[in-house]
Amino acid sequence: MDPFLRSQRNAFVTHGVDRVHNRRWDDAWLAQRIDSASTRFIVVWQDQILLDDHAPVHLSPASGAEVERLMRQCPNASRDIVLLGCGGETTYFAVGIGEACEPLETDTGELGQFLDLRTAALQLDPEEGALAAQAKAMVHWHRQHRYCGRCGGPTQSEEGGYLRRCTEGTCGQAHFPRVDPAIIVLVTHDDHCLLGRQPHWPPGRYSNVAGFAEPGESLETAVAREVWEETGIKIKSLRYHSSQPWPFPQSLMVGFLAEAETLEITLKDGELEDARWFSREMIRQELENGTLGLPSPYSISFHLIEDWFDVEDNGCLQALLDGGA
Numbered sequence: 001m002d003p004f005l006r007s008q009r010n011a012f013v014t015h016g017v018d019r020v021h022n023r024r025w026d027d028a029w030l031a032q033r034i035d036s037a038s039t040r041f042i043v044v045w046q047d048q049i050l051l052d053d054h055a056p057v058h059l060s061p062a063s064g065a066e067v068e069r070l071m072r073q074c075p076n077a078s079r080d081i082v083l084l085g086c087g088g089e090t091t092y093f094a095v096g097i098g099e100a101c102e103p104l105e106t107d108t109g110e111l112g113q114f115l116d117l118r119t120a121a122l123q124l125d126p127e128e129g130a131l132a133a134q135a136k137a138m139v140h141w142h143r144q145h146r147y148c149g150r151c152g153g154p155t156q157s158e159e160g161g162y163l164r165r166c167t168e169g170t171c172g173q174a175h176f177p178r179v180d181p182a183i184i185v186l187v188t189h190d191d192h193c194l195l196g197r198q199p200h201w202p203p204g205r206y207s208n209v210a211g212f213a214e215p216g217e218s219l220e221t222a223v224a225r226e227v228w229e230e231t232g233i234k235i236k237s238l239r240y241h242s243s244q245p246w247p248f249p250q251s252l253m254v255g256f257l258a259e260a261e262t263l264e265i266t267l268k269d270g271e272l273e274d275a276r277w278f279s280r281e282m283i284r285q286e287l288e289n290g291t292l293g294l295p296s297p298y299s300i301s302f303h304l305i306e307d308w309f310d311v312e313d314n315g316c317l318q319a320l321l322d323g324g325a
């Protein structure tokens with residue numbers, strides 16, 4: 001399968017919304033769209049999305065009073081508005097309401113409830129999930145960059161929310177949205193794959209090796225380093241699989257499949273409490289016995305394992321999880 005198609009299976013990957021990059025500088029157009037009846041706002045508060053019945057609540061400009069009501073606990077709180085893009089006749093914006101604000105249950109009761117995106121991801125329509133992820137990541141970035149990292153002066157939002165500029169004297173430093181690249185890799189050898197678990201995970205849960213790329217590294221050297229640090233395994237080859245925006249809070253997961261050169265596991269850096277070589281049959285049996293938990297099907301980590309597992313007559317990992325195999 002082509003990497004473009006593989007990425008489309010990962011949650012939070014946009015399918016049809018145009019980010020209208022060339023309109024971010026057009027303040028008159030932005031003002032007109034913010035007031036348009038067809039415009040919709042996705043509300044973010046403390047990294048949570050306002051959802052109703054497993055779908056983001058899309059507030060219209062006419063429901064601006066509802067946002068004001070949500071903010072009434074903190075009249076001086078800032079509010080961030082970020083252009084997300086256009087789909088059909090609709091323009092989408094994210095509205096981040098103040099971190100210190102504490103919307104009351106009664107305030108959100110008619111609209112929905114604020115939920116963590118990890119909790120909601122499996123139920124979201126793919127396009128809704130992509131918009132919610134973009135909204136969450138952008139609002140988080142605004143919250144984290146209210147002051148200039150160069151001089152400490154206050155910054156203000158420009159270009160539809162894709163730039164924050166320092167307002168202090170002659171500084172004027174431009175700050176752009178941050179994305180932190182992280183690698184995730186399924187290491188294999190013959191009929192086995194390497195999975196590990198972190199101490200705080202639920203019992204039986206295993207997943208791929210993952211970690212952030214560091215300054216001065218390529219993605220490939222980051223993969224080799226993370227696998228070595230976490231498991232003591234050396235890899236000898238690598239191929240790209242797909243990528244996934246991972247707004248927890250602002251990562252881009254870049255997925256690889258790697259082949260092991262060495263097999264002996266040593267938990268070198270203490271990040272994992274256990275790592276094992278699993279055969280396909282072991283995975284099948286442990287899933288059937290309920291002794292193994294795998295990453296959520298919305299994640300790139302699941303698709304890496306699935307694409308390795310689902311070969312020839314082996315069967316289907318998703319069907320195993322659904323109890324149908």
Ligand SMILES: [Zn+2]
Pocket residue numbers: 148149150151152153166167168171172173
């Ligand atoms: Zn500055």
